[in-house]
Amino acid sequence: QTLLRFADYSANRGIRAKFVQEFLSRIEEGSEGRIQIEQHWGGSLLPATEIFEGVKNDVASLGTVTAGYSPENLFAYRVGDLPVRNPKEVPGALALYELATTNPIMKEEFDSQGVVYLLNYSVGPIQMICAGEPLRGVDDFNGRKVRATSDYGKIYATFGAIPTSIPLPEAYQALDTGVIDCSQAYGYVVEAYKLDEVAKSFTEINGGTIQSNGIFMNKAEFDALEPKDRQLIVSLGREYTQKIAQAIHDRNAAVTKKMADKGIKVVQFSEEDLARLDEASKPIIDEYVSEGTARGVDAASLVAAFRREIATQNKAYKQ
Amino acid sequence: MTACLARADRGLRIWEGFLVVLAAAAQGVIALLVLAGILSRSFPAFMVPDNVVLVRSLLLVSLAFALGEATRTGANITVDLLADRLGPRARRILELLGALAGLLLLVPLAVWLATYSLDLFHSGRTNMGLLRVPQWPTYAALCLGFATMSLRLCLIALAAIVSERALGRVRGNAA
Amino acid sequence: MDPLILGVAGMAVVLVLIALRTPVAFALGATALLCMYLYFALPRTGGVRLEMAVRPAMTLATTAVYELFYNYSLTAIPMFIALGHVCYRAGITSEIYYAARAWLTRVPGGLAMASVLGCGGFAAISGSSLACAATMGRVAVPEMLRYGYSDRLATGSVAAGGTLGALIPPGIVFIIYGVFAEQSISALFIAAIIPGLLSMLGYWIVIAIWTTWRRQDAPRGEEAYPLAQRLRVLAGSWPAAVIFVIIVGGIYGGVFTATEAAAVSFVTATVVALATRRLRLRHLGSALWETTVQSAAIFLIAAAAKLFASFVSLTGMANEVVALVQAANPGTTALLIGIVLVYLVLGMFLDPLGIMLLTLPFVLPLIEGRGLDLIWFGVVVVKLLEMGLITPPVGLNVFVINGVTQPPVPVMRIFAGVLPFFAMDVAVLSLLLAIPALTLALPAAL
Ligand code: NA
Numbered sequence: 011q012t013l014l015r016f017a018d019y020s021a022n023r024g025i026r027a028k029f030v031q032e033f034l035s036r037i038e039e040g041s042e043g044r045i046q047i048e049q050h051w052g053g054s055l056l057p058a059t060e061i062f063e064g065v066k067n068d069v070a071s072l073g074t075v076t077a078g079y080s081p082e083n084l085f086a087y088r089v090g091d092l093p094v095r096n097p098k099e100v101p102g103a104l105a106l107y108e109l110a111t112t113n114p115i116m117k118e119e120f121d122s123q124g125v126v127y128l129l130n131y132s133v134g135p136i137q138m139i140c141a142g143e144p145l146r147g148v149d150d151f152n153g154r155k156v157r158a159t160s161d162y163g164k165i166y167a168t169f170g171a172i173p174t175s176i177p178l179p180e181a182y183q184a185l186d187t188g189v190i191d192c193s194q195a196y197g198y199v200v201e202a203y204k205l206d207e208v209a210k211s212f213t214e215i216n217g218g219t220i221q222s223n224g225i226f227m228n229k230a231e232f233d234a235l236e237p238k239d240r241q242l243i244v245s246l247g248r249e250y251t252q253k254i255a256q257a258i259h260d261r262n263a264a265v266t267k268k269m270a271d272k273g274i275k276v277v278q279f280s281e282e283d284l285a286r287l288d289e290a291s292k293p294i295i296d297e298y299v300s301e302g303t304a305r306g307v308d309a310a311s312l313v314a315a316f317r318r319e320i321a322t323q324n325k326a327y328k329q
Numbered sequence: 330m331t332a333c334l335a336r337a338d339r340g341l342r343i344w345e346g347f348l349v350v351l352a353a354a355a356q357g358v359i360a361l362l363v364l365a366g367i368l369s370r371s372f373p374a375f376m377v378p379d380n381v382v383l384v385r386s387l388l389l390v391s392l393a394f395a396l397g398e399a400t401r402t403g404a405n406i407t408v409d410l411l412a413d414r415l416g417p418r419a420r421r422i423l424e425l426l427g428a429l430a431g432l433l434l435l436v437p438l439a440v441w442l443a444t445y446s447l448d449l450f451h452s453g454r455t456n457m458g459l460l461r462v463p464q465w466p467t468y469a470a471l472c473l474g475f476a477t478m479s480l481r482l483c484l485i486a487l488a489a490i491v492s493e494r495a496l497g498r499v500r501g502n503a504a
Numbered sequence: 505m506d507p508l509i510l511g512v513a514g515m516a517v518v519l520v521l522i523a524l525r526t527p528v529a530f531a532l533g534a535t536a537l538l539c540m541y542l543y544f545a546l547p548r549t550g551g552v553r554l555e556m557a558v559r560p561a562m563t564l565a566t567t568a569v570y571e572l573f574y575n576y577s578l579t580a581i582p583m584f585i586a587l588g589h590v591c592y593r594a595g596i597t598s599e600i601y602y603a604a605r606a607w608l609t610r611v612p613g614g615l616a617m618a619s620v621l622g623c624g625g626f627a628a629i630s631g632s633s634l635a636c637a638a639t640m641g642r643v644a645v646p647e648m649l650r651y652g653y654s655d656r657l658a659t660g661s662v663a664a665g666g667t668l669g670a671l672i673p674p675g676i677v678f679i680i681y682g683v684f685a686e687q688s689i690s691a692l693f694i695a696a697i698i699p700g701l702l703s704m705l706g707y708w709i710v711i712a713i714w715t716t717w718r719r720q721d722a723p724r725g726e727e728a729y730p731l732a733q734r735l736r737v738l739a740g741s742w743p744a745a746v747i748f749v750i751i752v753g754g755i756y757g758g759v760f761t762a763t764e765a766a767a768v769s770f771v772t773a774t775v776v777a778l779a780t781r782r783l784r785l786r787h788l789g790s791a792l793w794e795t796t797v798q799s800a801a802i803f804l805i806a807a808a809a810k811l812f813a814s815f816v817s818l819t820g821m822a823n824e825v826v827a828l829v830q831a832a833n834p835g836t837t838a839l840l841i842g843i844v845l846v847y848l849v850l851g852m853f854l855d856p857l858g859i860m861l862l863t864l865p866f867v868l869p870l871i872e873g874r875g876l877d878l879i880w881f882g883v884v885v886v887k888l889l890e891m892g893l894i895t896p897p898v899g900l901n902v903f904v905i906n907g908v909t910q911p912p913v914p915v916m917r918i919f920a921g922v923l924p925f926f927a928m929d930v931a932v933l934s935l936l937l938a939i940p941a942l943t944l945a946l947p948a949a950l
Pocket residue numbers: 626627628629630631632668669670671672673674675
């Protein structure tokens with residue numbers, strides 16, 4: 011019998027957690043008792059920033075990894091964080107999943123780090139929640155204090171936004187008191203952090219997303235499992251990548267509707283504004299490609315493959 | 330033996346003092362960085378890239394560098410349950426026990442941090458953000474803090490074995 | 505090895521070491537490190553893996569310590585300690601106490617009551633109990649001692665008063681609970697107002713009874729001050745008022761966050777003190793020196809407590825204990841009593857955040873299953889966590905006060921001083937449990 015330790019940084023509530031728990035218990039059931047999984051939620055075993063190191067070093071056998079916290083170790087996988095248009099949860103998640111399980115650059119990266127990629131999380135496209143008037147287009151960024159991750163902060167800054175780094179747990183009060191005007195958010199994050207309590211408007215940008223997050227497993231532990239168990243885990247990984255993305259999609263849509271119902275103004279960016287965002291995103295993608303060149307990784311082909319895969323999945327899968 | 334301890338104590342004191350000066354300065358810089366962060370929301374000129382990363386890095390460095398001095402001045406908090414009723418000899422034994430427990434914690438951590446920061450140096454792991462601040466310096470700083478503290482604890486342990494007076498000397502103003 | 509046995513043994517070793525005067529940080533940290541190693545070296549599935557256990561144990565341990573030192577929100581703690589030093593050295597807070605002395609000369613324990621009120625006011629600008637205890641400990645305790653208060657009353661009232669820091673909004677603990685339990689954070693904040701004020705009232709009652717019972721612990725003023733003098737003294741405390749107004753205005757006016765407020769208040773106090781020539785530049789240097797040394801000692805304990813929490817998490821103890829409670833299938837009252845006891849026991853050893861992360865995943869479904877209100881339960885949990893800050897052997901508020909007070913008051917005397925306040929906390933907690941309306945009426949009304 012094998013005892014595995016699973017580490018996650020967030021609470022064991024909400025939809026993502028529900029599906030992950032289901033994924034883990036299906037591994038236990040499917041292995042007919044050969045595998046048992048101990049779950050450590052809420053960062054009680056490892057904090058978000060250290061789960062990748064923890065999985066590598068076998069503190070946790072498997073865990074929820076955010077590539078942004080280990081940008082060097084997971085350079086290739088970080089392609090999923092790039093500001094490329096990827097507005098649909100399910101095709102987007104499957105695109106990155108396909109790439110991570112078939113692309114030779116990625117496979118080599120995971121092998122060299124001693125980890126195995128199991129499944130991908132989807133969060134959905136990055137949206138904006140604001141305490142005041144809605145952001146109707148990129149020009150409305152001008153002069154607004156916006157809480158955003160660094161790449162997107164840079165992009166919005168080209169339109170005059172003032173990027174502000176406030177930890178997510180403080181976003182609620184910061185929006186409430188006016189320390190910031192808007193915060194980057196996905197629908198379900200709005201719900202988890204109750205940002206709708208202190209917001210007046212919500213902008214569906216529906217452009218890029220940050221999705222290089224998923225479950226990784228320690229390679230030595232994975233290889234030590236029986237072949238049929240390994241196969242089981244791999245097939246469940248794909249199944250749940252899709253299930254989680256679908257559920258997140260439904261949730262995001264439901265939260266947006268809930269906000270609209272309670273009087274929060276919900277607006278969308280026009281195609282023209284999205285094109286201007288694409289234009290402003292270029293330097294960041296170029297930077298990624300040249301960083302890859304410096305590391306001897308053909309990042310340009312990786313980005314191209316990712317865009318192709320997004321297109322393929324969007325055609326194959328109507329969300 | 331006592332003279333030897335005294336010399337080691339003087340040398341370590343200078344080193345600990347030097348580190349605390351840096352630590353105190355770091356606290357001052359933290360205050361200014363936080364202020365700059367607030368001002369930058371109204372006046373972009375005050376924008377310091379990766380302000381949050383710098384602040385937390387400085388906090389870590391400041392705390393790590395003050396650990397040696399904190400140990401010397403007996404700032405490590407103890408609960409005096411029965412110490413009042415004990416003789417000087419028993420007190421020395423307890424002092425030795427405390428120092429050994431500290432070493433049991435700190436030496437492995439310091440060694441591990443040293444190898445880990447070397448790993449980070451070679452792999453070039455960085456923090457999220459615009460500047461991509463490398464991660465190894467904070468780990469190395471923590472290692473340095475724990476190592477300094479371990480040296481002080483070694484002195485305390487040795488002095489506790491030698492004599493009451495020697496202990497008083499290396500314990501600084503706790504004597 | 506059975507992790508549950510390892511966990512209980514670890515707690516026992518910590519108790520023994522602390523009783524043997526081992527520094528608290530070393531007792532917690534060394535035990536946790538050793539137990540973590542044993543956990544990985546002797547897995548419950550059998551076998552011995554001495555060498556393979558080093559890497560996971562050391563990674564886990566260094567991570568726990570590093571994460572605590574490398575923490576943005578915790579910068580507030582050294583900043584508030586520095587604020588306390590500057591205010592004390594510049595005499596800014598002496599003037600408040602002089603004023604309190606003049607106005608409250610006939611009130612038994614008036615200065616201790618003023619200190620608790622000060623903690624309550626401070627709680628409105630700070631989300632952390634430790635920051636509250638650190639600042640008020642630095643400024644209030646020496647003043648009370650100067651006016652002849654007993655060290656137990658002086659430190660006990662501020663250690664207990666410090667727990668208002670998280671209970672009276674804003675409070676970071678509520679935010680974390682709200683995210684965990686998916687409850688409205690503003691509703692939690694509002695729900696905590698009456699329990700917070702009730703706790704403060706409770707502390708005043710303790711002080712009144714204590715100082716009536718033992719007059720010598722809080723000497724009263726000889727003569728009444730004439731009104732003109734009282735007004736003049738009050739006017740002399742303007743710098744503190746200015747700092748307070750700037751901070752409250754800044755937080756609620758959206759200029760800065762509660763975390764940033766700490767640095768702002770330190771800088772403001774320094775500027776005011778330098779401008780009014782109450783402080784010299786060289787004193788600022790020594791204030792920062794003391795701040796870092798004291799912060800290092802406090803953070804070391806907090807890091808060791810976090811290390812210990814990581815170990816307890818590894819053992820899965822919290823889960824098993826809750827499962828035991830559940831298996832007994834108790835009535836709702838018995839269930840609540842069981843949960844209260846679990847929190848009080850964990851509160852003896854662990855920090856509030858660690859306890860929440862360990863317990864909430866298992867406790868929330870139980871509470872929800874009984875149809876109990878999660879806002880109400882959140883306030884109860886935070887009150888329990890705050891009580892853990894003043895219980896031995898690991899009472900972080902008590903250690904903070906011991907760490908920042910010069911000359912230091914022995915930890916055991918502070919624990920002794922805290923005892924009556926803790927008894928009052930139990931009474932207040934019982935009220936909150938018995939009458940949910942105390943918590944839920946205000947959010948319902950607004
Ligand atoms: Na508060």
